[in-house]
Every structure is written in C-alpha cells, then in structure tokens.
Amino acid sequence: MKCPVCGKEAKPTGKEWKFGQFDAKGYKCPACGKSSSAYYKEGKLSHTVPKTK
Ligand SMILES: [Zn+2]
Known part of the structure; x- marks a missing residue:
C-alpha cells in the first residue's frame, strides 16, 4: 500500500490485528x-x- 505520509510504497510489517469491524x-x-x-x-x-x- 502507499505511504500516507510521502506516497511511496510502504512495506507490511507482518503485524495484523482486529479493530472493531476492521482488519x-x-x-x-x-x-x-x-x-x-x-x-x-x-x-x-x-x-x-x-x-x-
Ligand atoms: Zn513514506
């Protein structure tokens, strides 16, 4: 996904969690x-x- 700060491609850290109805x-x-x-x-x-x- 794109970095919301600079617009470059950001790498997943491998961290995933549930936040309400969101992943x-x-x-x-x-x-x-x-x-x-x-x-x-x-x-x-x-x-x-x-x-x-
Ligand atoms: Zn960035």
Whole structure:
C-alpha cells in the first residue's frame, strides 16, 4: 500500500490485528521511515492512519 505520509510504497510489517469491524495491518515506509496502519473492511482498504510518534 502507499505511504500516507510521502506516497511511496510502504512495506507490511507482518503485524495484523482486529479493530472493531476492521482488519488492521501495520506498514512501514522505507522511504520516510514512518509507520502506519491500514484498516480493511470486508477485504477492502478503508483508510490509513500514520502513526504519530
Ligand atoms: Zn513514506
């Protein structure tokens, strides 16, 4: 998936979890180093949230 911060391709971290009715996956962008979470609903990408740290 695309990094929500810089738009480059982010790599999955392998982390997956449930968030309410969403399936969430962790991503890390090699270009800018930001981590983000992608939320899927019924197999479709719903939204991405950059991690603030
Ligand atoms: Zn990035």
